[in-house]
Amino acid sequence: MHSAMDPAARSRTYGGFLHLEELLSLQESPSGHHDEMLFFTAHQIYELWFKILLHELERARDAMLADDVPWALYCLRRVRVIERVLCEQIDVLATISPGSFQQFRGGLYSSSGLQSAQFREIEFLSGLKDPAHLRRDDLTDAERERLTRRLAEPALTEAFDMLRVRRGSPDLAEILRSEVIDDDLGRLAEALIDHDEGFSQWRYRHVRMVERIIGGRDGTGGSSGVGYLRSTLAKRFFEELWSVRGRL
Numbered sequence: 001m002h003s004a005m006d007p008a009a010r011s012r013t014y015g016g017f018l019h020l021e022e023l024l025s026l027q028e029s030p031s032g033h034h035d036e037m038l039f040f041t042a043h044q045i046y047e048l049w050f051k052i053l054l055h056e057l058e059r060a061r062d063a064m065l066a067d068d069v070p071w072a073l074y075c076l077r078r079v080r081v082i083e084r085v086l087c088e089q090i091d092v093l094a095t096i097s098p099g100s101f102q103q104f105r106g107g108l109y110s111s112s113g114l115q116s117a118q119f120r121e122i123e124f125l126s127g128l129k130d131p132a133h134l135r136r137d138d139l140t141d142a143e144r145e146r147l148t149r150r151l152a153e154p155a156l157t158e159a160f161d162m163l164r165v166r167r168g169s170p171d172l173a174e175i176l177r178s179e180v181i182d183d184d185l186g187r188l189a190e191a192l193i194d195h196d197e198g199f200s201q202w203r204y205r206h207v208r209m210v211e212r213i214i215g216g217r218d219g220t221g222g223s224s225g226v227g228y229l230r231s232t233l234a235k236r237f238f239e240e241l242w243s244v245r246g247r248l
């Protein structure tokens with residue numbers, strides 16, 4: 001007979017470090033419908049990746065503020081790879097048939113990805129600071145506090161601008177004109193635009209998947225659904241990095 005492992009030893013095992021018992025008890029399916037488990041779990045997985053994205057973006061921002069371009073590039077490279085993974089995962093959700101989704105959709109009430117505070121934090125931290133998101137009445141106190149902090153702290157856009165000023169405000173067009181970009185700021189500008197594109201690609205993949213599953217229906221969060229999501233495709237973090245291309 002095995003004796004029960006003592007808690008200190010347990011905390012140093014694979015399951016202990018990962019809190020697997022708690023983690024694997026958090027996937028529920030209130031309706032018991034087959035696809036609902038995937039639907040909720042996929043959202044949890046996204047939220048975990050959002051947490052890592054915030055961790056990396058924050059470090060990239062801080063590195064820029066500290067004139068440490070290599071560290072910023074190190075984090076932004078990972079951000080881009082994670083965004084690719086986020087896009088790929090959309091394919092899993094697209095395996096939910098429209099008919100299946102309708103069977104448990106009613107039980108979602110008015111919950112929606114629209115309420116994801118971490119998603120807004122990523123937008124705020126990247127430079128899209130829309131204070132209207134703070135006016136929602138469905139935020140918890142902790143979520144409101146986090147978003148308020150993100151609104152006040154420097155975004156990647158601001159950190160990049162400050163770094164440029166400290167480097168004597170070189171003309172970005174001049175830097176990006178070279179055939180092979182070797183300049184520190186130029187490489188950073190390209191890494192930031194990669195992040196912008198990576199996030200936009202997720203928006204695009206999400207809206208196409210949503211259309212495939214619910215067509216022209218309104219969203220559970222109260223928006224017009226696909227119509228609203230299409231309007232977000234125009235969002236950009238680094239306007240200047242896009243517009244400068246017209247001046248090269």
Ligand code: HEM
Binds near residue numbers: 042096206214220224
């Ligand atoms: C069957 C799968 C899904 C469907 C049918 C769906 C549907 C929708 C709809 C209709 C909206 C518009 C807002 C509203 O509810 O009125 C929305 C927004 C959103 N969804 Fe999804 N979604 C799905 C999966 C996901 C997943 C896995 C995530 C990952 C976190 C996600 C994140 C978001 C976010 C962040 C928004 C807000 C986007 C913005 O405001 O720019 N969704 N979704």
